[in-house]
Amino acid sequence: MKDYRSKNEDVPVRLKTHPLTEPWPIRLLLTAVAFIFLGLFLIMPLVIVFYNALAEGFIAFKNVITNSEALSSIRLTLIVIGLAVPMNIVFGILAAWAVTKFSFRGKQILISFIDLPLTVSPVISGTVFILIFGLHGVLGEWLNSIHVKIVFAVPGIVLATIFVTLPYVARELIPLMQAQGSSDEEAAVTLGASGWKTFFKITLPNIKWGLFYGVILCTARAIGEFGAVSVVSGHIRGKTVTMPLEVEILYNEYNFSAAFSIASLLALLSLAAMGLKKLTQNKTEKVALEHEKFLNITGV
Amino acid sequence: MTKKKKKQSVIPGFSMSMGLTLSYLTLIVLAPLSMLFIRAAGLNVSEIKHILLSERTLSAFALSFGASLIAALINCIFGFIVAWVLVRYTFPGKVFFDAFVDLPFALPTAVAGISLTSLYMTSGWIGRYFHILGIKVAYTRIGIIVALTFIGLPFVVRTLQPVLSDMDKQAEEAAVSLGASRWKTFIHVILPEISPALLTGFALALARAIGEYGSVVFISGNMPNRTEIVPLLIMTRLEEYDYSGATVIAAFMLIVSFLLLLMINLLQGWGQRFQEAEKL
Numbered sequence: 001m002k003d004y005r006s007k008n009e010d011v012p013v014r015l016k017t018h019p020l021t022e023p024w025p026i027r028l029l030l031t032a033v034a035f036i037f038l039g040l041f042l043i044m045p046l047v048i049v050f051y052n053a054l055a056e057g058f059i060a061f062k063n064v065i066t067n068s069e070a071l072s073s074i075r076l077t078l079i080v081i082g083l084a085v086p087m088n089i090v091f092g093i094l095a096a097w098a099v100t101k102f103s104f105r106g107k108q109i110l111i112s113f114i115d116l117p118l119t120v121s122p123v124i125s126g127t128v129f130i131l132i133f134g135l136h137g138v139l140g141e142w143l144n145s146i147h148v149k150i151v152f153a154v155p156g157i158v159l160a161t162i163f164v165t166l167p168y169v170a171r172e173l174i175p176l177m178q179a180q181g182s183s184d185e186e187a188a189v190t191l192g193a194s195g196w197k198t199f200f201k202i203t204l205p206n207i208k209w210g211l212f213y214g215v216i217l218c219t220a221r222a223i224g225e226f227g228a229v230s231v232v233s234g235h236i237r238g239k240t241v242t243m244p245l246e247v248e249i250l251y252n253e254y255n256f257s258a259a260f261s262i263a264s265l266l267a268l269l270s271l272a273a274m275g276l277k278k279l280t281q282n283k284t285e286k287v288a289l290e291h292e293k294f295l296n297i298t299g300v
Numbered sequence: 301m302t303k304k305k306k307k308q309s310v311i312p313g314f315s316m317s318m319g320l321t322l323s324y325l326t327l328i329v330l331a332p333l334s335m336l337f338i339r340a341a342g343l344n345v346s347e348i349k350h351i352l353l354s355e356r357t358l359s360a361f362a363l364s365f366g367a368s369l370i371a372a373l374i375n376c377i378f379g380f381i382v383a384w385v386l387v388r389y390t391f392p393g394k395v396f397f398d399a400f401v402d403l404p405f406a407l408p409t410a411v412a413g414i415s416l417t418s419l420y421m422t423s424g425w426i427g428r429y430f431h432i433l434g435i436k437v438a439y440t441r442i443g444i445i446v447a448l449t450f451i452g453l454p455f456v457v458r459t460l461q462p463v464l465s466d467m468d469k470q471a472e473e474a475a476v477s478l479g480a481s482r483w484k485t486f487i488h489v490i491l492p493e494i495s496p497a498l499l500t501g502f503a504l505a506l507a508r509a510i511g512e513y514g515s516v517v518f519i520s521g522n523m524p525n526r527t528e529i530v531p532l533l534i535m536t537r538l539e540e541y542d543y544s545g546a547t548v549i550a551a552f553m554l555i556v557s558f559l560l561l562l563m564i565n566l567l568q569g570w571g572q573r574f575q576e577a578e579k580l
Contacts, residue, residue: 021388023482026482027389030381030384030385030389031385031391033378033381034378034381034382034384034385034397037378037382038397038400038401040426041446041450041453042400042401042403042404042450042453043400044425044426045407045412045415045416045450046403046407046415048415048418048419048425049415052415052418091320091321091324091325094320094324095317095321095325097313097317098314098317098318101311101313101314102311102314102318110322110325112561112565113325113329113330114325116329116333116561117329119507119511119557119561120333120511120557121510121513121530121531121550121557122511122513122531123511123531123532123534123535124511124531124534124550124553124554127534127538127546127547127550128332128333128335128336128550129332130543130546131332131335131336131543131547132332134543136541136543138335159328162328163328163329163332166325166328166329182311185311189310189311190310194312195311195312195313198311198312220406223408224406224407224409224410224411226409226410226513226514227409227513227514227531230513243408244408244409244410244411244514245410247410247411247414251518259414260414260415263408263410263411263415266408267407267408267411270406270407270408270411271406273406274399274402274403274406275399277402277406
């Protein structure tokens with residue numbers, strides 16, 4: 001109500017109810033419905049993770065997350081993100097460079113292909129690697145003869161994770177670099193800077209927050225990926241079990257508080273990712289605003 | 301054409317970035333996915349028919365589509381209310397609630413699965429109240445819908461929010477000054493303007509729900525023919541070393557996902573044209 005008047009002080013408001021919003025009982029009702037819905041579907045599931053994790057006390061929680069199987073699942077998850085995320089960062093930058101700095105035919109198709117893993121069911125993403133590297137797969141017999149194991153081993157888990165998280169960095173960078181245009185880079189190159197120098201001195205500082213944002217999303221997904229990894233893992237305890245798979249195994253063994261203890265670590269990580277995302281979002285918006293201001297001042 | 305080419309060549313690295321992008325994409329995504337179709341094409345038609353038309357496959361598809369549709373519809377209604385409240389009203393803790401909408405994107409699906417199950421089982425914090433009403437949520441189809449609603453919520457809210465906050469209030473003002481009630485204004489002015497975004501959000505939530513696995517397996521009970529979703533059926537076939545079965549079902553599902561993706565792209569194009577036309 002205040003908003004409307006302050007913006008239109010010269011317009012007399014004669015209507016009993018405010019014309020551009022609902023009557024207060026409706027407003028209250030809608031807000032209550034939104035609160036209840038978010039509470040039931042978002043807040044409660046998060047709260048119960050921590051509640052169940054600590055249900056048997058902090059010492060039990062500590063014992064669960066420091067036993068050897070839990071530690072090995074944490075180690076494997078770290079190995080997987082350590083391999084998958086850097087690969088997809090390099091890919092994301094290259095793909096964004098190719099898509100935004102040049103014009104060529106079929107650009108839209110290329111972008112759709114980059115987005116493809118987002119629409120494929122995680123289970124299918126895992127299945128395709130079984131069809132290639134599994135014992136009855138295309139390369140199965142050959143791999144067996146040279147004693148290389150890809151699926152039901154760590155390489156398969158890494159591959160499936162790379163597949164699933166491939167779009168995240170590229171998707172953040174493409175719209176950002178498209179909006180920023182190529183004039184800065186063109187100027188640098190024209191003044192004699194090499195391609196690499198242009199990238200590191202001009203492009204990278206411009207896209208750093210967008211890149212950081214993409215890396216957070218990519219890492220969060222890599223840590224939590226379940227379906228695809230579950231298909232190719234083979235669930236060998238201590239060897240091919242990542243943190244989400246450890247949660248599944250413990251849960252299926254009816255060891256609920258242990259399952260929720262590992263789950264609470266994953267939930268903490270996702271909360272951290274959400275917090276970082278919020279922070280960088282503000283940063284990127286600020287950068288975009290400043291860029292706009294700069295353009296206004298310079299009259300470009 | 302030559303002029304354009306000369307202008308492009310100022311920035312170096314086209315062949316390197318393009319070459320590496322295409323090879324990586326082909327190796328990781330395109331070649332593996334095409335394996336699915338190559339393998340399915342190797343089977344004869346009667347085999348494919350037998351796999352797709354078996355009772356178990358059909359009921360899995362019916363369940364996956366049905367539950368995903370219901371969940372996406374629920375998200376359209378409540379997602380709209382959440383987006384409306386977050387954009388139009390001010391209340392304490394708004395930033396906090398707004399950030400929370402992303403939780404289903406960030407929370408690992410297995411974590412979501414076990415926590416929803418423990419909330420909605422008959423002894424759970426929420427499930428016990430449904431139990432009093434005689435409704436069983438966890439380990440039934442209702443449980444599947446609950447999990448898919450959780451997964452799809454941010455898609456609807458996040459597609460609606462920017463459209464709602466960019467919406468020009470002039471049309472609403474005009475409707476009101478011409479004597480329309482708030483409800484009439486909503487139906488005739490606001491709803492048409494947001495409908496492309498609402499449809500896009502619906503399709504995105506639907507596409508995500510159909511392929512969802514992690515959050516559903518824990519709450520669904522996984523009874524063949526009754527609470528077995530398609531991704532779980534693929535998983536079961538793989539565990540039985542029935543690669544043909546898994547391949548055919550997965551290939552069919554992939555085609556459905558492609559069609560949905562195409563629809564989403566068309567909807568987004570329509571939405572953009574719609575908004576541009578509005579601005580003119």
